[in-house]
Amino acid sequence: MVQSVSDLNREEIRRALTELVGQDQVCVDEDLLRAASVDRFKKYMAVNGIYIGPIPAALVSARSAGEVAKVLRFANDHKINVVPRTGVTSTEGGLETVVEDTIVLDGSPMNEIVRIDPVNMMATAQCGVVLQTLEDAVRLQGLTTGHSPQSKPLAQMGGLTATRSTGQFSTLYGGIEDMVVGLEAVFPDGTICRIKNVPRRAAGPDIRQIVIGNEGALCFITEVTVKLYRYRPQNNEYRGFLVDSMDDGIDVIREVVTDGFRPSVCRVYSEEDARQHFDDFYKNKCVLIFISEGPKAIVEATVAEIDRVVARIHHEDVDPVRIEQWFSDLNWGMDKIIAEQEWMRTEHNLGYTTEISANWSDIGEIYEAATHRIRTEYPYAADLTMLGAHSSHSYQTGTNLYFVYDYNINCDPQDEITKYHIPLNAIIVEEALKHGGSMVHHHGIGKYRTDWTEQEHGSAYYMLRRLKDAFDPNGIMNRGTIFKA
């Protein structure tokens, strides 16, 4: 726990916040405050009703950028830690309130779709708009954002931008960093900045990228404008193959992508990971998946390329209908979260993930090295019920790996993260860095990869640290996130 350095105590903070934004926007309900002290990194403790961190002083609902500015200015003046939040699907501890008497500032009431502009192909949404809601609205006009993280039914535009999120169709549309045209953000001194919507400019560095991925450690995002694309699901083509190894699958994806084709989905699942997704047809093989979308001629050319490249390796075709069916049930709404809670409670078993990226030539070695170390060095490997990975986001120069590990919990709930999640995550992160990769592909650094932030950035850490010092000199923004507490 980090002690508060504020000149105000818990009661004084609550009173001042009530004066600033009104009583109905300041929640001090103890159960809600406890829940607001963690995110999914501590999901097993939470499901067992155990909250060991400092419980926030208040959960404040913000209804406008002006209110965000008021709260941040007040917190900055009195050195009170602030944790921004929107959809609460964070997985890496980004929402944990490690400082005593923190204010959790909730942007979810800012939930208006401001504008859908089909001529200039962009949509503007406040930070609390759920991505699924925005996607449903633009689809009514035959358009799509192209953004489809698995958390689409729950995650909101502010958090999606703050974490540098990516989606299932990223090989075609890119990550959120490729989608954001302009945005509005509020800094700790109360300054409200709007970055205008233009197709490109060379007016100095791209300042959007300071805000995108800041994880609430530099500023609060209040509005986002994203690009739109034409939605043509009738042209979609699904392809699935059983292949002999991850290396074979990754080689096929590399060739298709570096030849200049952009299927929206390119994935390969290790045998173990395939078992949990495709139990009825995977036959102890790795599963390779493609979806091609867009104008018909482009789809046809992309499918021809996939078939040409895959023909070179030993493989078996999968009925495309099975891939389409599997894909249609991939996203997570509250129903799956509740089912997962029930599973954890009754089975004392859970699954976590660690996602990294690397160049084509290094990714296979990272997979082998990390899984080998976990199986041979990790003292509680016998408790693992699944260890596998898939590559799901590919680029001209390389790809990601999404490691998935499930385990039985043979300890007290409060020891679960130190016995299992933290050491397993550490092995994967260490191997990614050792092989020249990135320790985090799309979930953000949160509070559990900060030990390696300096190593991740090397000499460029200077720039990252300077940004924090410049924009948040009092260190009030989400202490312990990106940077060590």
Ligand SMILES: Cc1cc2nc3c(=O)[nH]c(=O)nc-3n(C[C@H](O)[C@H](O)[C@H](O)COP(=O)(O)OP(=O)(O)OC[C@H]3O[C@@H](n4cnc5c(N)ncnc54)[C@H](O)[C@@H]3O)c2cc1C
């Ligand atoms: C089942 C499941 C599937 C997932 N699938 C994906 C996936 O496919 N791709 C992917 O990228 N991620 C995925 N995630 C992770 C998560 O959904 C993303 O990180 C998402 O972007 C978080 O959005 P949110 O609105 O829920 O943010 P929150 O959980 O509320 O916050 C996330 C982080 O952003 C900060 N933050 C939130 N709002 C703001 C704001 N307005 N201004 C500044 N900082 C803010 C918070 O402080 C925190 O550090 C998944 C999570 C779950 C639970």
